[in-house]
Amino acid sequence: MSVLLYVGAALFCIGVLGALMLRNGVRILMCIELMLNGANLTFLATANSTPEPGVAQTMVVFAIAVAAAETIVGLAAIVAMYRSKGWVTIEKFNLLKW
Amino acid sequence: MTELWPIILISVPVIVFALLTVTLRNIMHAILSLILCLLSLALVYVLVGADFIAAAQVAIYVGAISILILFAIMFTRDKEGKQLVHIHRQYPIGIVVALCLLVMVSFFIYKSDVDLTTLETNHGYNSVEGIGKTMYGIPGSGKPTEYSIPVEMASFMLLAALVGGVEMAKKKEDEV
C-alpha cells in the first residue's frame, strides 16, 4: 500500500515545482494547496497502520484548518498587492531587495 | 484488506491533474484541474476509509478554497495584459530542486520499509465520533485531551486569519 506514499510525495513535489517556477501569485498559492494535500494524503495512508488512526485524522483536520487560514491570508495579501501595484507577478516584487 | 487496483486507478488522475495545474498556461484551466485533482483525492480518502476527511475535503477544498481562489483570480486580472509566459526565467532551478526532492523523499519511503498492506478500514476510529473524541475528549469526563490546546489554537488562528484577511484586502478609504 506504500504506493499511496509515493503518490503523496509526488503531489508534494509537483507543488514544489509549481511554487518554484510559476510567476502568478495566485497560482503559487494553488501549488501550496497541492503540497498540503500531499502531506494530508501521507498522513491518511499511514493512519491505519498506527495504533491510533484517529490521531492521524485529527492531524489532517488541523492541516485543513491551517490551509484555510493560510489561503485567506495569502489571497488577501495578493489582493492587497494588486491594489497597490496593479499586477500579481511574483518576480516583480523585490521589496526584499537591499 | 482492500483491493489495491482501485487506489492506483484513482491515483492516476490525482497526479495527472496536479501536473496540469502546474503546467497549464491558462489560469482558468489550471484552477479547474486543481479542483478535479482535489476531487479525485477525496475519492482516495474514501478508499482508505477516511470518510469524514473525504467529506471535509470536498466541502472545504473543493467547495470553499477553490471558490476563494477563483474569486482572487478574477480580482487580480493583470492590468498589463495577458501574460504570455506563465513561468519565470529561473524555472530550471525549480525543476532541479523539485526533482531532487522527489528522489530524496522516494528514497526515504523506499528505505523506510513501511508495511501498509494491512489496510483495514477501521471505522470505529475513523468515524466522526473518533476524531471528535481525539480532539475534545470523552464527553462528561471533564478531562482535556492532548489536543485541546491545539484545537483552541487552530480556532483562534482561523479567527485571526479571517480578521487579518478582511483588514488586508479591504479598500482603504483614501484609495476608493
Add this chain to the structure above:
Amino acid sequence: MEPHIILTFLILGLPLLGFVTIGLCGKIAKKWAQYVGTATIGVSLILSFILLFMVISRNAAYPVTSFTWFETGKYVLNFGFQIDSLAVIMLVVVSTVSFLVHLFSMDYMKGDPGIARFYAELQLFTVAMLGVVTASNLLQMFAFWELVGLCSYLLIGFWFHKRSVFQAAKKAFFVTKVGDVFLFLGIFAIFYFSGTLDFGSLTSGFKALSETILIVIPLCIFMGAVGKSAQFPLHVWLPNAMEGPTPVSALIHAATMVAAGIYLVARTIPVFIADTTGIALTVVMMVGAVTAFMGATIATVQDDIKKVLAYSTISQLGYMVMGLGAVYAIGGNHPSYAMFGFVAALFHLMTHAFFKGLLFLGSGSVIHATHTQNMHEMGGLIKKMPITGWTFVIGSLALAGFPLFAGFWSKDAIIGAVWSNFAHGHNTWALVAVVLALLGAFLTPYYMTRCVWLTFFGKPRKENHAHEGSWKTTLPLVWLAVLAAGVGFVGIPFWGGDGLIPNFFQSFLGNAYFKATHFISGNATLNIGTTLTDPSHGYETWSQTNPTLFFGAIIIVFAGILTGLIVYVWRPKLKVRLINGLRPIYIFLKNKWYIDEAWTFVAVKPFLWVAEFSSKFDAKVIDGAVNGVSWLTVKFAGVVHWFDSHIVDGAVNGVGWLGVKLSTITKWFDENVVDGLVNGTATVFGETGKQTRKIQTGYLPNYAAVMFASVVVILLIVAIFAL
C-alpha cells in the same frame, strides 16, 4: 488566599497597573507619569520589605502556591509564586534600586519629550524583573526573562534617533538571544527528561541519564546566563548598552537585569549539581574567572566614565558566576555539597546591586552636570558637587573592596569559596580561578582610583558649570551610599571557636533556601539533601576558608589603591612611561581583547563568503536562463572560469590575502591608537551589513528555491549519516 500571595500579587500588580496607565494616557499627561511611576514602585518597595520580614519571622520558605496555567494531556504547566529567602532578597534589591532610579530619573530625564514612554518602559521592566524572581517554574521565568530582554532593548534604544543607539540596542538584543536559544534548549531537555519545570523537582528525571547529557543540560542553562549576565565571550553587548540613558544603565545594566543570569543559575543549581563529574560547575567557575579578570583589565584603559563602570560590571558579574561555580561536590554516591560559593555569589549580587547602582547614578549626575562622558574632560568636580563626589567615593571604596565596606565582605567571601573549592574540593582549576580573582581584586581598586581621581579631583581640565542636582538626585545617592557602606554587615564572618561562625545572611539564605526548595524535593533522586538538611554542615565550609587569604586580600586592595594613586596622582610621568613600556599590552587592552573582532571573524566573515559566492552563482544562472540553449555552455564556462579564478588563483591569492588582511588590521589598530578612540565596533557592523545585504537579491523565487534546496541537503545528510 494567603497573605503572602496577596502581597506578591500587589508587588507585581502595582507596577503593571502603572505601566498600563502611563502607557495608555502618557501622551496626555506627561507631567504626572513620573509621579505615578515612582509611587507604584514606592508601594511595591514597602510591600517587598513586609514580605521580607514575613519570611524572616517565619524562618522558612512559603510552600509554592501554583495555579494551573494550562494542561494538555498528561502535562500540566503551572503558574505560581515561589516566595523563599532567595526570592525576597531579590525582590527587595530590585524594588529598592528601581525605586531610587525612578526618583533619580525625575531630574535626569526632565524635559525629555519621551519621558512618559521612559517611565512606562521602566515600569514594565520592573514588573518583568519582579516576575523573574518570583516565578515558580522555568517556563514562567523564561517568559518574564524575555520580557526583561525586550525592556532592555527598548530602554537602550530610548534615544533611537541616533544611529549608534539603535545599533547598540540591536546588538544587545541579538547577542543575548544567542544565549537564550541555548537556555530554551536546556528547558526543553529538562521538560523532556523530568516532565516538569517546577523549580522544586527539576532533577526528578535525571537519575537514569548518561554523564554527557548531565553535563550538557546545565551548560545549556548556563549559556542563558552567559548572554544575560554578559559573561565572556558574550559580554560584547554590555559596553555598547551604555548608549542608553544613565539611570537605565544603573537599573538594568548594572544592578538588576544582568544579575538575572546569576539568579537563574542559583535557582537551577540542582541541575548543575546533578552533574556528578563536576565539569559543568568547573566550566561555570572558569568562565566567571576569565570574565572577572578580562573585565578588570579592560576597565583600566577606558576613558568614558560609563565604559569604565560597564567593564567593571562585567568583571563583578564574573566574580558572582565564579562563586556559583565554586559550589562543589565531594565523593561519589553520597555527595555533600559546599554551598558557600552559592551564598557568596548571591551576597555579592546584593552588595553589587547597591554600590554599582550608586556608581552609575553618580556618573549620571556628573554627566548631567558636565554634558560629557570623557573623564579627561572632567576633574575637580568634588568642590562643585560634594554630595555626588563623596557618595561616588563611597561606592568606589565598596567596589574596590576596601575593608568594612560592602564589597569587601562579599568579594572575600567569593574568593574564599573558590579557595575552599581548591583546598577541599581538590579542583586544580580553582587555583587558576583564585589567581585570576586576586589579579582582578588588585586591578579593581586601581581602576576605581583612576576613575575617581580623574573625575572628581585634580584641576578642572575643561570649563563647565557643574552643580549639584535637586534632592531627587541626591537622595538616591545618599540612600545607596548608606547601603553600599553598610549592607555588608549582614554577611560578615565572625570568628569564634574553631572556625568562623555563620552569619545572618548565610543562615537566612542558605539554610532556609536549601531546606525548603531543592534539596528536600530533589532528595529522592540524587541523594541531595541528606547532608545539607543537617544545619551544621553548611557552617563547616566557613572554617575552611583561609584566613591568610583574607588578610592577603586586604593587602591587595591597598596595593591597588596605592598603585592607582602613584600612577595618577604622585607620578603622572610614570603613566606615560608605563604606556610606552607596555605598549603591546596597552593596545591589546584598548582594543578590548579583540573580542569584537574575533566575533566578526568567526560569525560574520563566513557569512560574507557565502554571500559572495551565491551572488556570483545567481548572476550566472540568470544569464544562462536568458541565453536559452547556450545556458549550459555558459554555465560550464562559468564553472571552469570560477574554478580557475577561485581555486587556482585562490591558492595563490590566499597567502597574499592573509598578508593584506594582516596589514590592514595593523593599520586599523594604529589609527585607533593615534586617535585614542575605540569605536570601531559601529564601523565593523556597518561594513558587514553593506557586504551581507548583497545576498538579498529580492527575487522571491530565489528565496523559495534556497529553502527547498536546504531541505534536500538536510535529507541528503540524514540519508548519508543516519541510514
